[in-house]
Amino acid sequence: MSEQSVEFALGEDYPEYRREVAKVCEDYPPSYWEHLENQPPSGSYPTKFVEALTKTGFLSALIPAEYGGLGLPVRGGAAILETIHAAGCTAGPCHAQMYTMGTILRHGSDAQKDKYLPKIAKGELRLQAFGVTEPTTGSDTTQLKTRADKVDGGYKINGQKVWISRAGHSDLMLLLARTTPADQVEKRAHGVSTFLVDMRVAKENGMVITPIDAMINHNTTEIFFDDVFIPEDSLVGQEGRGFRYILDGMNAERCLVSSETIGNGRYFLREAIKFSNEHKRFGRPMSATQSVQFSIAQAYAQLETADLMVRKTAAMFAAGMKCGAEANMSKILSGEASWACAQVALSIFGEAGMNKSSSIQRKWREARTARNSPISPNMVLNFIGQHVLGMPRSY
Amino acid sequence: MTDELLMMRIDDDDFDEFRDPLKALCEGFPGAYWRALEDKPADQRYPTEFVDALMASGFLGALIPEEFDGAGLSLRIAAVILETIHSTSCNAGAAIGQMYLSDILVRHGSQAQKQKYLSAIAAGDMRFLASAITETETGDDLAQMATKAEKRGDVYVVNGAKQWVNNALHSDLMLLLARTAPGTADDPTAGLTAFLVDTKTALKGGMSGQAIDAMNNDGGSDLVFNGLELPLDAVIGEVGKGFEYYKKLAQVECILYAACASGDSAFFSERAVTYANERVVFGRPIAYNQGIQFPISKAYVEVQGAKLISNKAAAVYDSGQQPGPLASMAKHMACEAAWQMADACFTTHGGFAFAREYDIERKWRDARVMQMTPQGSTTLLTDIAVNDLGMPQI
Numbered sequence: 182m183s184e185q186s187v188e189f190a191l192g193e194d195y196p197e198y199r200r201e202v203a204k205v206c207e208d209y210p211p212s213y214w215e216h217l218e219n220q221p222p223s224g225s226y227p228t229k230f231v232e233a234l235t236k237t238g239f240l241s242a243l244i245p246a247e248y249g250g251l252g253l254p255v256r257g258g259a260a261i262l263e264t265i266h267a268a269g270c271t272a273g274p275c276h277a278q279m280y281t282m283g284t285i286l287r288h289g290s291d292a293q294k295d296k297y298l299p300k301i302a303k304g305e306l307r308l309q310a311f312g313v314t315e316p317t318t319g320s321d322t323t324q325l326k327t328r329a330d331k332v333d334g335g336y337k338i339n340g341q342k343v344w345i346s347r348a349g350h351s352d353l354m355l356l357l358a359r360t361t362p363a364d365q366v367e368k369r370a371h372g373v374s375t376f377l378v379d380m381r382v383a384k385e386n387g388m389v390i391t392p393i394d395a396m397i398n399h400n401t402t403e404i405f406f407d408d409v410f411i412p413e414d415s416l417v418g419q420e421g422r423g424f425r426y427i428l429d430g431m432n433a434e435r436c437l438v439s440s441e442t443i444g445n446g447r448y449f450l451r452e453a454i455k456f457s458n459e460h461k462r463f464g465r466p467m468s469a470t471q472s473v474q475f476s477i478a479q480a481y482a483q484l485e486t487a488d489l490m491v492r493k494t495a496a497m498f499a500a501g502m503k504c505g506a507e508a509n510m511s512k513i514l515s516g517e518a519s520w521a522c523a524q525v526a527l528s529i530f531g532e533a534g535m536n537k538s539s540s541i542q543r544k545w546r547e548a549r550t551a552r553n554s555p556i557s558p559n560m561v562l563n564f565i566g567q568h569v570l571g572m573p574r575s576y
Numbered sequence: 577m578t579d580e581l582l583m584m585r586i587d588d589d590d591f592d593e594f595r596d597p598l599k600a601l602c603e604g605f606p607g608a609y610w611r612a613l614e615d616k617p618a619d620q621r622y623p624t625e626f627v628d629a630l631m632a633s634g635f636l637g638a639l640i641p642e643e644f645d646g647a648g649l650s651l652r653i654a655a656v657i658l659e660t661i662h663s664t665s666c667n668a669g670a671a672i673g674q675m676y677l678s679d680i681l682v683r684h685g686s687q688a689q690k691q692k693y694l695s696a697i698a699a700g701d702m703r704f705l706a707s708a709i710t711e712t713e714t715g716d717d718l719a720q721m722a723t724k725a726e727k728r729g730d731v732y733v734v735n736g737a738k739q740w741v742n743n744a745l746h747s748d749l750m751l752l753l754a755r756t757a758p759g760t761a762d763d764p765t766a767g768l769t770a771f772l773v774d775t776k777t778a779l780k781g782g783m784s785g786q787a788i789d790a791m792n793n794d795g796g797s798d799l800v801f802n803g804l805e806l807p808l809d810a811v812i813g814e815v816g817k818g819f820e821y822y823k824k825l826a827q828v829e830c831i832l833y834a835a836c837a838s839g840d841s842a843f844f845s846e847r848a849v850t851y852a853n854e855r856v857v858f859g860r861p862i863a864y865n866q867g868i869q870f871p872i873s874k875a876y877v878e879v880q881g882a883k884l885i886s887n888k889a890a891a892v893y894d895s896g897q898q899p900g901p902l903a904s905m906a907k908h909m910a911c912e913a914a915w916q917m918a919d920a921c922f923t924t925h926g927g928f929a930f931a932r933e934y935d936i937e938r939k940w941r942d943a944r945v946m947q948m949t950p951q952g953s954t955t956l957l958t959d960i961a962v963n964d965l966g967m968p969q970i
């Protein structure tokens with residue numbers, strides 16, 4: 182497809198999916214999420230919400246129809262996730278079911294695709310965990326220390342991962358581990374491989390999952406591997422090429438999480454406008470002051486702008502174009518815009534927004550976290566500076 | 577389902593067939609040309625040669641329909657033209673009116689007005705560069721404007737004063753907004769009427785003008801109307817509907833100024849990156865420092881976002897709809913982004929940013945002023961808050 186002909190839709194795309202998703206979300210009001218937050222990390226997973234969403238089939242949005250999914254382009258998934266967040270719910274506990282399979286779809290063998298994708302599409306198998314980040318290397322992904330050493334019939338995994346969300350609620354994990362030592366490869370990105378790990382088995386074989394108690398209810402964990410054996414057919418694609426495969430999937434992931442962030446922004450704006458129009462201070466609606474109007478209008482303009490970048494990225498991804506710059510820009514624009522919305526909403530609500538029973542403070546914490554993960558804004562700026570603007574690698 | 581939605585193309589650096597010849601034209605007017613103008617007294621700073629060249633190029637007739645000998649092009653392409661001019665050392669402010677002020681004639685002018693003026697404007701034979709709207713005492717509060725046009729027999733007699741009327745002393749035609757009747761309680765903007773003024777004639781009697789000495793060379797002037805007589809056919813459209821017409825025109829204006837800001841951003845980012853990569857301090861190019869690199873990268877992201885919302889506003893306009901507050905968003909976001917990039921470029925250049933020969937400080941002044949004119953951010957944010965988000969008019 183030539184670049185000239187790639188277009189994206191403006192306005193409310195995928196309206197019938199949006200309507201259906203919004204309907205599911207109606208059954209999960211702020212009190213549902215608040216209740217979960219009051220549980221210890223081990224009991225805080227929104228099981229009912231995830232089950233309801235799984236039943237609708239929306240989490241299989243991106244799986245091709247031949248494997249039983251909805252076969253939508255990334256934008257379709259983005260519209261679904263945006264709607265969930267705009268409704269005040271949180272897709273974080275299950276969004277990875279939507280996109281983590283992309284690595285299998287693009288780089289897996291036919292046998293792997295046939296074995297896993299139909300079950301993932303049905304929700305019978307949960308592929309929700311993505312094991313990349315490590316405690317000592319952070320964003321410096323190629324320096325990860327978890328090893329996958331070749332042994333008879335498979336690999337032995339040793340090492341540690343951190344901030345692995347939903348690992349306690351997933352059957353499978355996509356794992357990135359080094360198969361060739363860093364000092365024996367030409368390029369730092371080489372020698373790292375991608376594996377599809379059956380966590381149900383691995384848990385019996387030396388893999389330990391520890392929940393992390395965090396500022397948001399994201400069911401995130403730390404994972405320890407102690408001589409965990411995985412069979413040979415766990416390898417996805419070619420050995421040593423895993424870093425590239427992971428990067429491929431990241432553009433779709435950034436597009437999707439940016440959409441959630443935009444959904445949060447829409448939630449904040451809707452609530453802030455309603456609250457400030459309805460509540461009077463000094464004899465007139467709060468919204469009849471420029472400090473309120475300008476802050477909201479500014480945040481809204483940013484949000485509308487970010488939304489266009491997400492749509493553009495999705496269109497480019499669907500057309501098979503390189504969209505690393507756009508995906509990164511989506512991430513940073515949506516993060517900043519949503520944070521502006523979050524700040525103005527919390528300021529307008531005041532104490533009413535800080536109360537634990539208010540979703541404003543819960544979403545506000547989510548909005549801040551979204552600026553740091555899954556990629557640091559500093560790494561986005563590094564990418565733009567180096568790969569788009571032609572400045573030197575600064576790190 | 578999605579078929580009914582408006583579609584937008586992903587590309588934003590297209591239309592080379594317009595960009596390339598314009599870049600070539602602008603190369604003839606390098607920084608030295610613009611700096612020399614700024615050295616002159618306020619009333620001699622007009623970039624006459626540059627405007628002459630642009631008029632002759634035909635690009636400024638982009639938006640005038642083909643039936644009136646214009647190019648009948650889309651607003652998107654008009655935006656590309658202005659963006660390209662501003663991506664160079666040039667500034668389109670002295671000529672931009674020619675591109676869009678005639679929109680008010682296309683929409684609301686009489687057949688006679690269209691026949692008389694549009695072809696001549698499209699050809700560049702007649703200049704329509706000025707719009708007299710703002711007044712000293714009332715600023716953005718247009719409903720309170722004091723300039724009056726009283727009907728006396730077969731003329732309107734204009735008395736009052738306008739401020740910051742760009743290019744009025746270098747234009748054949750000028751759009752004038754003046755009060756012909758008092759506003760109503762419901763609508764204080766009622767009773768404002770749009771007139772088309774023959775400035776050369778007006779300057780001979782009834783109107784006087786003086787160039788304003790300002791921090792940037794944008795051709796602003798103060799105008800005083802002292803019994804200026806306008807024929808009845810100087811009225812554009814219906815008497816009393818001037819404000820409504822002006823609001824529509826302002827949307828086009830916003831989208832075009834957003835394009836100018838986008839061009840400025842391109843100028844600044846190119847200069848900033850080049851300088852950061854070449855300038856060696858502490859033993860290496862300063863671009864290695866994240867303190868230099870990140871502000872440029874961050875501004876670049878904002879600029880790319882602003883381009884998308886500007887393109888969206890143009891796409892909505894080109895589909896035949898009124899963009900409304902979307903045009904305000906485009907201008908606001910584009911000017912904010914341009915200012916961020918201007919300032920990042922300024923910081924990157926260190927002491928050399930102040931040296932006039934680099935042109936950074938000149939374009940930087942322009943970028944700051946463009947945040948406030950022709951529609952300032954406060955006006956734009958109010959439009960978004962009230963007309964898009966449903967908050968009260970204060």
